[in-house]
Amino acid sequence: MFMKTFGWSFAITAVALMVAFFYGGVEALILCAILGALEISLSFDNAVVNARILEKLSAFWQTIFLTVGILIAVLGMRIAFPLLIVGVTANLNPVQAVSLALEKGGIHEPGSYAYLLHEAHPQIAAFGGIFLLMLFLDFMFEERELRWISFLEKPLAFIGRLHGASLSIGLILLVVSASMVRPGKEADVLIAGILGMVTYLLVNGLGDLFTIPGADEDQKPKKSSKGVGAAVGKAAFMLFLYLEVIDASFSFDGVIGAFAITSDPILIALGLGLIGAIFVRSLTVFLVREGTLDEFEYLDHGAHWAIGALSIILLLTISVEINEVITGVIGVVFIGASFGSSLLRNKKKAVEETAKEHHLSN
Template sequence: MFIKTFGWSFGITAVALIVAYFYGGVEALILCAILGVLEISLSFDNAVVNARILEKMSEFWQKIFLTVGILIAVLGMRIAFPLLIVGVTANLNPVQAISLALEKGDIHTPGSYAYLLHDAHPQIAAFGGVFLLMLFLDFMFEERELHWIKWLEKPLAFIGRLHGASMAIALLILVASALMVRPGKEVDVLIAGILGMVTYMLVNGLGDLFDVDGDGDSDADDIDAEAAKIAKKANRGVGKAVGKAAFMLFLYLEVIDASFSFDGVIGAFAITSDPIIIALGLGLIGAIFVRSLTVFLVREGTLDDYEYLDHGAHWAIGALAIILLLTISIEVNEIVTGVIGVLFIGAAFLSSVVRNKRVAAATTPVGQLSR
């Protein structure tokens, strides 16, 4: 199962590294590898959230996510998106933007591709940060019986009873972020953040329309949750979305997936301004591994086996959102972002293992325990 799912990822990684070597020598190969590792470390939470949505789709649409979806991730977010930002910022047509990108200008050189993209960072961070913050808050504000960090999640769920709480908190944090940005960017940051909020509301409404989050988080207690998990496994593959519903879920999934790409795309220019290396490292290596990991989580039923992973992923999303908003005014190393995400996912996994052992012990007949 592992080789079948990740085989293409390892093969494409090898090809990408070879291309990078012939393109720019050992230095390009090393930079490509670093970018691939950076993208993967930043995207564990992405894979968990994607998997929760993807498991509702038929096998056909899961394959579409791995094929068409990867093209959108690579060509759209890792190549076209930066070109679009630079083109709009510098009033360049697509040909001029591509020509400027291939010049490989330094990030500190005014007028260069990397410089223009870095100059647009506050707006990009505001849009992506608010979008992800809303995603985090809506998850935490939802009433559920199963909690991971109970002393935090229960009070947050109580706050969530207030209608519009996530929007109010996100707006307050956005305003605070705009006040800290360099003079002249305040309005741009506010507009970008509000657009991020509107985009989230539209995408979330689309998800609600097709019951994206209707995944049975209403367990009465741990033992009932275990029984529900067994029943869910027995019915895996039943009631999968197809046709128009699956297509809308696919669009929903692509928008969610794209929102996770902002930090990686911007952070890549702190490592190299070469768009070819960025496309190879972030796009081919990083994006394909994230998709393979997503499919692996779905086919192995990992989210059902380790139920705190959802929580850990959303805490990582919350941390990423805050870090993105902080980077509007201060520099934060991308490695810090990646490490925080991995720590949350790792802690949630270990907590799930402990919980599974506790539930297994509670459901084992007394006679078997005494043997």
């Protein structure tokens, strides 16, 4: 199962590294590998959240996510998105933006592609940070029997009883973030953050308009043993859109952070797009097909705590420089800790079941 799922990712990685080597030698190969590793380390939580949504979709829509979705992730977010941001910021047409990108100017060189994208970072971070913050808060504000970090999740669930709690907290943090940005950027940050909030509410709300055929009383679609859900038609389309917006929001920090490593758009496309995005898709499929999220029950919690940390880091980077490695390490720590907690939980349940069977047999 492992090689069947990840085999093509390893193959594409090898091709990407070879292309990087022929493009710019050993240095380009190393930079490409670093970018790929950065994207993968930042995306464990992304894969967990993707998997939880993807398992609700029918086999057809899962295939759409793995084909059309990967094109959106690679061509849209890793290539077209930075070009669009630079084009809008510098008032350039697409041809001029591509030409500027190929000049490979440094991030501290005024007028360069990397510099202009870095200048737009406060707006990008506000949009992505608020979107992910809303995702984190809505998860934590739900009442649920299973809790991981109980002393934090119980108070959050209590706060969630307040109508509009996530909106209120999101707006407060957005205003605080905007107040800390350099003069002249406050309005841009506020507008970008509000757009991130509106995008989340629209995509999430539209998904709730459609019922999922085959859902049970809890509105959870029935899945086959291979992790295939029942969502089709409009319901599946809305889930797909929701999935793509979440995926895009996760990629913001990686795309911006890549320019601290290299301003070469070819290497960024190879490292983030081909290597990073492909591995995230493979990991998502692996989690769905193996039923990992149901077997290791705290992974959902760990992923959402990582999302919460990422959202706060994105909002902090509006005014403070934070190394992307820190973001990646925090995400891996949350996922790793939740996985370890899940193992202990499963072991404890197995011991209790064995003791119960032994008691009944006597």
